[in-house]
Amino acid sequence: MKTGVLLVNLGTPSAPTAKAVKTFLSQFLHDRRVVDVPRALWCPLLHGIILPFRSPRVARLYQSIWWEEGSPLMVISRRQQAALAEALNEAGIDMPVALGMSYGEPSLATAWQELKSAGVDRVVLLPLYPQYSVSTTASVFDGWARLMKKERLVPAFRFIHDYHDHSGYIQALAESVRRHWEQHGRGELLLLSYHGIPRRYEDEGDPYGQQCHRTSELLAAELGLERHQWRTTFQSRFGREEWLQPYTDDTMKALPGEGIKRLDVICPAFSADCLETLEEIAEQNRELFMASGGEAYHYIPALNDQPAHIRMMMDLVCRELV
Template structure:
């Protein structure tokens, strides 16, 4: 449809997160993993080497192993990541008002980035702020969002003006929201001896080639520790969720947990400041499996401090980022 000469520019917001299977079943997980692990941003291995591994070993077997893990965190609202992301989009929409439409897309799975862009186009948005919900930039996450958008817009004649937010790892409002969540949790449950900040890991090779993720994670952790006025011995940083045999960012969370118990740290609080919404990696890997590992190694108390999710301070921080970009 042709534009009228008196049409006015309208702003919109595209929120993007990683994605999730449509159901906690092996077939749904297989579809999701196929899309996710086929992304050359995620796995930077020559296709001739990687695709036989993906299709011959990972996709036939891993979905069955993951089905139980996904089922353990699934709720009546479905996937926790999707449920929280929808809530975040709805609350941001309320703060921005009806004149600035907000659409949610996932890099992999549903709702897709394509459907979110179509929704914004249908609502007349000609200027779009893209907010990937990754506090720290990585080529494996944030850059994949931009790739997904580019693939969709390659088919469009009229490209909207895009304003992208690459990261917010050191935004004061983000750091204060994290600190407030820790203070509130500890006010209710009491403080443990040590606060562990666990971030999703990526291959060390990616950082060696220029990915800023490691530095940004460490900056976030240092700023959070400063905001909480923690002494150096009262907090530490680690990296979780590694896959494969090559070195990833260290120290590894699953390795340091028994070490803490062996050193006499009996009670541990864990927060994951790289996750904007709770998901399989926080609710199952950290809150369930890592807790079991720590207690089995001699620890006596392990508490996971939830992600910011749809906390008011978190949504106000998003509102501030969007309004600054506009």
């Protein structure tokens, strides 16, 4: 059987415009895995208030971080795809690598057709979400299942559930932090900020929060940090219900009052830099921290296409070949 790899990430608007953002957000926020509110209540709110008012504002945020080559998430994801394909090829492994997004383009359907055209009849699906959540990883599985409903011959496939405690992932994070400290000095606290989910999801069985805390513990141990030298928080909450706490933005405001004036921040749940890291963390939260009395603030970039990250991806994929 010929095996192919399907890398999957969330997706991005095709352009930093209100129209493109509205299209992207509409697809994203229609996913029942993301928002499980009854449609009769959610759709009028989404189309009548959220999309018309939020799309222009989010478009301006995208404009502030957009690269000349395009959306940072897309540019980095393509680099990851190319780097993984090259690493597999150098190891003598004939395994095409395709890239698909849960929302926007390239879609999962586009990526599957690319692999299918290459003669692939066995697929390793790698959602680039280190920690499992119903709102991300499970949504990828839903999208794949919808695709397979149209196939007469469903390919054999392996689905990588999560890698929150994978040794290569932890080591790659630690290597990134150490390299940052060597170049920029070391802050008084390492803050690990993860994308949040509604607390209700965890109460209903989503292991995401537990896996985030486990990642933090393993990274802190790898770096040799004492308990007071690191902290876990959750960002990007949306709506009025309670999300996983403590909240990143509230923590930013409080830290200077606790005597923490020099801060390093890393976002281990993001495999590629995007709006939530480059704008929300690197800009918005920096402003909150500095305005509250902070003196130095450093965002440590996501793993992106760093060699250690690509090696970890290769290890994850190759484990599925046995």
